[in-house]
Amino acid sequence: MKRIGFSILAFLVLVGIVLTGCSSSGASGGSASSGGSGSSGKAQEMTFAQTSKVVGLSPTMTNDSVSQNVLNQIYETLFTRDPETMEIKPNLAKSYETPDDKTWVIHLNKGIKFSDGTPLNAEAVKYTFDKLRDPKTGAPRASLLSAVDSITTQDDLTVVIKTKKPYGPMLAALSHGNSAIISPTADKKQDLMKKPVGSGPFMLKEWVPGDHVTLVKNPDYWKGPAKLDKVTFKVVPDVNTEISMLQTGQVDFIENVPSEQWDRVQNLKGIKTTKKAGTAVSYLGFNLRREPMNNLEFRKAISYAIDRDAYVKQLNGLGTKSNSIIGPKIFGYDKSAESLGYDYDPEKAKQIIKENGWDGKQIDLLVANTAAYMQMGQIVQDQLKKVGINAKIRTMEWGTFLDVSKQDKFDMTFLGWSNSTADGSELLYPNLGGDNIGASNVVAFNNKKFNTLVDESRYTVDQDVRKEKLKKANELAIKQAPWVVMDHGVVTGAYKDDIEGIDILPTGDWFLYNVSRK
């Protein structure tokens, strides 16, 4: 009897667990299902699918593109980029002046409020930036404001930012999503990672971590309320599933369509697609700490050996070929760079390799195990084989790769840079600047003249001078070839054809303020 009693008890416990599990699943999932109901064309609602989860909703504490998609709708930056020209224009700021080259006086628009009612004034800007650059915060992108010396408020609507040295990319840094302005009252009261409060056109309604985030429009938005009432950001980890969901109407909008799926997506009925040159760049990098990668002749030979036109061709139009390290959509680009560099010429490659006795040379090619890099790896391996270089691919999971690629543990590797500020200094300094060896400068490029040029481009506020310095630095880097530029990225999106107003910036950012459904 006793035995059966216990058995029954054990069963009841199991059933109990299951039932509590089920009921909370109902609570968490119940309100999510309404998101995709916009197929009628009337409801101003939209569901967007992305392959990873939103990590957090504080612009200060995150640095990933998935969270940024949501942050862009909730928060705003002082400056923003024009989607077409990429030029920086005031947003929360009304105007700015630079009385000397180390001082930025920024005037804010009047009457802007955060969605919790807190006024967006000079004090809020100071609070945000002080928090972002405080080492105690441990902000992932604290470096955006590393040049700043002090921030003071002149009056309620005027902020004065003083830098240690004249700092050129200041406006680019201030238009970066991670320097969006947060509500000080809300930040002191709650964790913005979970309960965000910004001044943007949308506000958080519901968040089931790992599953979806739902935003509703901010009725008091200072530029007037958005057209969409509700937007759901849903996590769909598998791209195939994502596209199937777009096809059946379970989701309305996806981005970053992989090149091998581009044809399928373009042929879907009732789906519009958009693509545009982006700011991202992918490259084959040489570990310059090692022989023979530190030999310019070797790097030239590899450059000559790789047919980048053929590589770009198999990207289905989702990538452009360019010899320039600074891409066409980035500040500092100059067309003249295209004639530099070492274009495909396998005969020349063979000749250099023969002359230097590198024939049959074995190379350790480190490749992160994402689809795009694996593809690059196979193509490059094949092309190098044709000129007598034996590249051995070593694949690695992304987390490990990030660690290993920062150390002297490979011969050549592939990596990319998204460049969300779209400023040339923000590409050359982190990736090829001598200060960043052991971190983002994975190839350990360290060229005095280059470092000086990049520094001058950073520590000058005159944009014409900056452009000139970047042009020269870019030319120098192209000739020195620490990278073989594989392609400059293309941003893509696919959405239901009743959606209007979707405009993806070259940086991959997009804003839903003007989006609506007809």
Place this chain on the structure above:
Amino acid sequence: MSALIIRRFIQMIFLLIGISFIVFISMHLAPGDPASIIGGPTATKADILGIRQRLGLDQPILVQYWNYLVGLLHGDFGVSFQTQRSVAAELFTRLPNTINLAIASVIVSVIIGIPAGIISALKQNSWLDVFSTTLSLGGISIPNFWLGAMLILVFAVHFQWLPVGGLDAPFWTLQGFKEMILPAITLGTGSAAMIARMGRSSMLEIIHSDFVRTARAKGVKERVVIWVHCLRNAMIPVITVIGLNFGFLLGGTIITEQVFAINGIGRLMIESIGSRDFPMVQGAVLLVAAIFVFVNLVVDIVYALIDPRINYD
């Protein structure tokens, strides 16, 4: 029985502490730095240093483990590196989805597996048997991600009878039921095949045993012989398989959750390993281990109920 349960619970605590240690150390020894992943490729050296300090990763590893263990014994699973949310809260948002999915696929596997096993045992070497064994072999061999993708293409995209993915509606609603069908079939097929094979061999063994012959000799009806005498005895090893499978399904839902966009423990675990979110991985592994051990205990109890000869005292 009560002694058994108490003994097993005490064992379970030590087992889980051991698991926590192994997972903790192996996560920390594995290459890959959480701070550089949070910072991403664009973070500078100083950025990464700042993040490491914030996460407490600059302390010696044993100090970190001790702090973790003390927290654990107080019921505190820690805070996720990535989302800065409580690990327990994150786990329990996802657990229901995974448990529902695991139960649904156990149901699918039992509905398919047991009849298939019985039929092929009763009609041994007939075409039905060959058909069912071949199908079982297929069921074990077909990878989940392929089966899932095919089911989506046929039933969700082509016919549009069922949704492509997501578990958004509560499972007791029609919509929730529809959402569960494809993932449950995808996940359940493999274990259905295992159950069928186990059911078949176990049934064959029983059918040819002495007591069945005696029953038949006594003139007991064939139906009674099969359903009462054989089935109950043949089910003992099958229940072990079902129980173990349930444990595996809880941990093994990863691919199915990935393909069908289900927000469950498996997906959380994969994401967290990818981002080196140590506290989250540790919490998820501990949870799955605890459930696994618990399910095994329940299987042992069910044994005793089915087979009175088994006595744990």
